Each structure stands twice: as structure tokens, then as C-alpha cells.
Amino acid sequence: MTKINEIARDGNFKRQINNFKTPFGDEPDELLVEANRYRLLWAPVCPWAHRSIIVRRLLGLEEVISLGTADPLRPNLDHIDWAFTLDEDEQDPVLGIHYISEAYLKADPDYTGRPTVPAVVDITTGKVVNNDYHELTYYWETTWKKFHKAGSPDLFPKHLRTEIRALNDVIYQDINNGVYKAGFARSQEAYEAAYDGVFARLDELEERLANQRYLFGDQLTDSDVRLYVTLARFDIAYNTAFRVNRNRIKDYKNLWGYARDLYQTPGFGDTTDFEAIKLHYFISTTIDTKTTVSKILPKGPDIADWLSPHGREKLNKK
Template identity: 50%
Template sequence: MTSTKDAVTARGEWVRQANRFTQRVAAEAGRYRLIVSLACPWAHRAVIVRRLLGLEDAISLGVVDPIRDERGWRFTLDPDGRDPVTGIEFLSEAYLATDPDFAGRFTVPALIDTTSGLVATNDFPQISLDLSTEWTRFHRAGAPQLYPEALRAEIDEVNDGVHRDVNQGVYQCGFARSQVAYEEAFDRLFTRLDLLSERLSDRRYLVGDTITEADVRLFTTLVRFDAVYHGHFKCNRNKLTELPVLWAYARDLFQTPGFGDTVDFDHIKRHYYVTHPDINPNGIVPKGPDLSGWHSEHGRAALGGRPFGDGTPPPNVTG
């Protein structure tokens, strides 16, 4: 069996499963379908990058139901409960067709090769980078440089700390199986958030003066913070709304085309609160928080910078 399941160490630390399909994908318009959950922060990265770069016509998008059952992600949002392009009812069908011995979680995002129905890659960190670097001939006119070569070393360094302590950190808090493991993850998370607040106190974006991959990766955790991580995952030293710099930074991005218009709070809340019965056994989905603050003035433009550099915002498109 090809097992890459999540694990828990002897100290009660949660360890995310490794990505199973990590081969690189050659860019070919119309061949691949990006399967995502709008609830998942890892998938959300790819949704944002695809939108910012204008790759909608080159890579189609399939969205799964936010409620995942024991069989994995379901296409129950589509007519007849099947993905209209691949014809599958569950993402697991593509995984098991690619590797019949696969025994891990069937994760999103996944790029499906529509010519074979097989998983081309589920390597979420590489997917968004490849959209920026390998799919350039399919980018829209005016697409931003999200991973500019001159800034890659700094972007990678920032991403490393954000991934370890924030993107992963909220899960390590939520899925910890001992008090010590939880508290260590909690301390790493808020230490990193404090460092990010300091970094962003006098600059609009994490690296350089435009939006980059680093901002995309931090945003997808921040936008879920008060809705799910603060309560559901016990990340409760502060709410995002109580961290002035990060709250303003997150609102700035949310109000930028390609960010807030890809957020679905309904999917986010229903997924987390319904699919983790060990954390929330009654499956009750909170009514809050109040989301109106996301549209309030943030004042970050005074720090300078241009969201898209010499490029332009993505047009108002769907799909």
C-alpha cells in the first residue's frame, strides 16, 4: 500500500501527510483541470494565482462540496453529482486510478490530466509556483509577477517561516494530541504572527512593493483565522481583528481583485466545523463572525507600493 497518511508523534504532534504525486507538469492549455475545495487554504492559493494570472481559459476549475465524507471530496455541487469534465463522483477515483495502492487522504488541490483522468500532481506548493513560472505564455496581458526571479530567495525565506509556523501551525494547534504539543505550536504561531506584524508595519507587502506568492500564502490562512482557526483550532491568543497591522494587511488584500472575490466563508465554515467530528462532534456551524469589517477602510495604501506593479488587476471573470 502507498500510505502517506497524516501521523501523530509520540509527543502528540500532528504531522501532515506528504504529497503523493509530485511530478512536474508541462504547460498545455486545455489539458488540465484544477480540482479545489473553496474551504481549503492550500487549494485557495492556486485559485488566487490562477485568477491573478488570467489562466481561466488555459486551466479549467472543478469545485468539490465543502463537506467531505469517509470517501473523500465529493462532486455533489455538480449536476448528477459528477464533475462535468472528468465524469467522476469522488476525487478519490482519480487518485486510485493513478495509484491503486494509494492509502492516504485524497487532497486538494489536484491537477487532473483530462486526457487520461489521472492525477498529474497534488504538490500544492509547486502548483502555484509553476502557474507563475511555467505557464507564462498563457498569462493574460498585464499579469503580475508573483514570483519574480530577483526576489525568489527572499520570497522562499519568508514562505518557509510562514508555512512552518502559520499555515501548518494552525493545524498543529487544532490536531495536537497533547497539551505540550498544542502549546508549542500555539507559541510558534503567535511568535511568527508578531514577527510578521513587525515586518508589515512599514511595508505594504511581504516582499518588495507588489503582491507576490508570499502574500498569497499568508492571506489564505489569515482570511480563515477568525472564522475557524481562532475557535475551532484553539488559536485564541488574539483574533485577527485584534492584531492591527495584520488585520489591515489582510483587508487590503481582501479588497484587491483576485483575493476577496475568491473567498467563500460559507464553504470555509461548513467544511471545518462539520468534517472534524473529533473536534466538533455535534457539527454545529457558528453564525459568526461578523464579516462586514472585511470591507472597511484599511489605510495601507499610504505605505506605497502597487498591488500589480506594472501590470493590471484581473478582469471580473468567473469559472
């Protein structure tokens, strides 16, 4: 593993691409959909990983896809990694690895990128087989459908798939990754462009949510999961650590009510670890092996308000 450069010459943050993109399916060249064959590796701090965990919980896939949880604090190494220091003997109890990079290198001994989460590992080989967070929740929602629990929500309904994908791309570019483009920018121009993009899109979504409970009306979808993971981290981390400080989510009437509504929905709040998020973003967030955001852990904010009444259910048309 070596340090990679994700900062362009103009100071813009350019996130690395995902290398393990084999889809799940029934074709010979696809990943077999099989209960108890895969282990999902994540860190509660990571929004890309968190959304795969929320969907896994909402659909009842916990019974067929096991979970390995990395420490929110990155290990002190000469490369960026995640470690299983929360587990007994500091090893993942199923895979027997200390660092997530071990599963990446087992899959590709020449892999030089950051070992990211979420990572789906084939337990039979110990190799990472998919780390494509752009597509992973879609697989949970479609090709893994035979394992969904009774009464689980249809997060990716056929009649909305084109619209959901289009909105998800906008959410990713301007909000999910937008906060990172602001936080990791290395020029004033790059920072301000990302900052403006984040708040322009939040303002737009604030209006969209004025008269409907979710992003697509009364129906909870994959898009809500993807927006939620950034909203949950915004006030507690991004607003200050990444300097996206024009507004807090609490300053938006509709977005704040919407975020609380989701937080109070099983699968969202019960998978949200605010303390882990703070630890990571203020103590060990890095884009290289020499840079940290801060060494002071903020005492606040008070998260009790996440459980306050939101009244969003009154917007349901049904």
C-alpha cells in the same frame, strides 16, 4: 483507501507528504504545459487549494486551466475524501467522477493516502498528475508564463525568488501548517508549542508590515497569497475551532489592514467563501474517519468589516 495515521506518538500532528510531484516543464519527464489539458480540483475551504486558485485568477490562467469544485462537507465514508455533490448528478462534469479519490486511484491503484486538494488532473487520462501544493503556484507563475494575461503581476520575480521561498517556508511551518499542528495536536505539549509558534510569527509579521504594504514592499508576491489564505480563515475558524485564541487577526493593526487590503483585491476576496469555510471547520473537519471538531455551526463572526477602508495604499513608496 485506508485511514492513515498523521499523529505521532508524542501527540504532534505530522502532515502526510504529497505523492504526485512531477513538475511542469519542457523536459521529456515533465508535465506538458498545454492549454485546456488539465483540470484543477479544489475545495474553497482548503488554504492549500485556495492559494492555487488566487494565483490562477491573478495571472489569467482561468482561460487555459479548468476548475472542479468539491463540496465543503466531506462525504460519510470509511475513509477521508472530497465529493462533487455540488454538481449536477453529483459528478464532476468534465471528469465524470463523484469522489476525488477516483482520480487518485486511477493514477495509482495502490494509493493509500488522503486524496487532497489542490489536485491537477490530466483530462486526457483522468489521472491526478500533481498535488504538490508547495510548488504548484510557482509553476503557475513561471512555466505557465506564456499563458499569463497582459498586465498580470509578477508574483515570483527572479531577483526575489530565494527570499520568497525562504519566507514561504517560514509561513508554512509556523502559520499555514502551524494552526493545524495546534488544532490537531493530541497532547498539551504539542498544542502549546504550535500555539506559541503561530503567535510568535504573527507578531513578527505584524512588525514587518508596519511600514510596507506587502511582505516584500510595494510588490504583491506569492508570499502574500500564502499568508492571506490563513489570515482569511483565522478569525472565522482557526481562532476557535483550533484553539489558537490568544488574538484574532482583527486585534492586529497591521495584519488586519493588510488582510482587508488583499481581500479587496480582485482574485482574493472574490475567491474566498466564508460560509464554506465555516461549514467545513465546524461540521466536518477530520484527520481520521471518527473525529469531528463540532456539530454546531457558529452564527458569526460578522464579515462585513472585510470591506472597510484599510488605508494600506498610503504605504506605497512609488
